[in-house]
Amino acid sequence: MAEVETEIRAELDRFREDFQKLRNEIGNVIVGQRAIVDGVLLGLVAGGHVLLEGVPGLGKTLLVRTLANVLHAHFSRIQFTPDLMPADLIGTNVMVEAEGGGPRQFRFDRGPVFANVVLADEINRATPKTQSALLEAMQERSVTVAGVSHRLEEMFFVLATQNPLEMEGTYPLPEAQLDRFLFKLLVPFPSTEEMETILDRTTESRQEEARSLFPPERILEMSRLARRIPISEEIRRDAIRIVMATHPEHPLATAMTRQFVRFGSSPRGAQAVILAAKIEAILDHRYHVARQDIDAVAVKCLRHRVLLNFEGQAEGVKTDAVIADILAQTS
16 A cells, blocks of 8 residues: 555656646746646646637747647647638548549548647637537547548647637637637736747747657646546535536525526536646645635636626626636635
């Protein structure tokens, strides 16, 4: 038993060391944005997908490209535009000449979604039909064309960027699409000091580059280790109560939820909270999930899964405020 505990402790130490290495290497290229970098890495290790929202020019695309370089992973960038079609994402069957002069055959040409790290750039500029082409890929790690299923890479991570919905030429993501994302992260504008560093790096001769640190297989190992972290029934019930409290018709709903929320989180919200909380526990040098871990990840796990009603939208209520109210009343 002691040998097992020593082995697990060593694995957790290596987990934290590798996570810190990833964080530092990305930080050599990305100025500031520590919370965003950590959120992306948490989503990656948890095996989920991450949605980044922010105005253009905040380094969202650079972050994804840097992450792919650090992981020595197959990277694919898809620029979402109104004329993008589903086949442009997942691929299509094409007619090819058979070797030896035989009859023509259909061959599946893989689309850019067949990669380890996929950047769905400005995802809300494509039409809902094209957005929905990612549903199967993000949930089941496969795509189906002409009745044939094609498996994606074992480590498949979609990092999508979107502009705020108030900007021209955007289409709101369908609820089913939003629910596929583990996190939604809001990218803030840099501070004055960070802006100075950005200008130093981009307008002068010195350019920072990220080194390749780990293969994708290491991320899969970290993901499997995170799932082994135990969680008590009490903490699990806390996570369930938080998710149930996002539903206005549920007895646990807060007054704010009843007044401003139309639909609450799906069960995927609870799964996201618990998985992310397990990684938070490891990073905090613990081998168990505490309530503080749940509180640390709840907002980014649930903000895109809580839909406001007309009154909430008219009064400018933020889903973050609704979730913070729930956390305060269920602690």
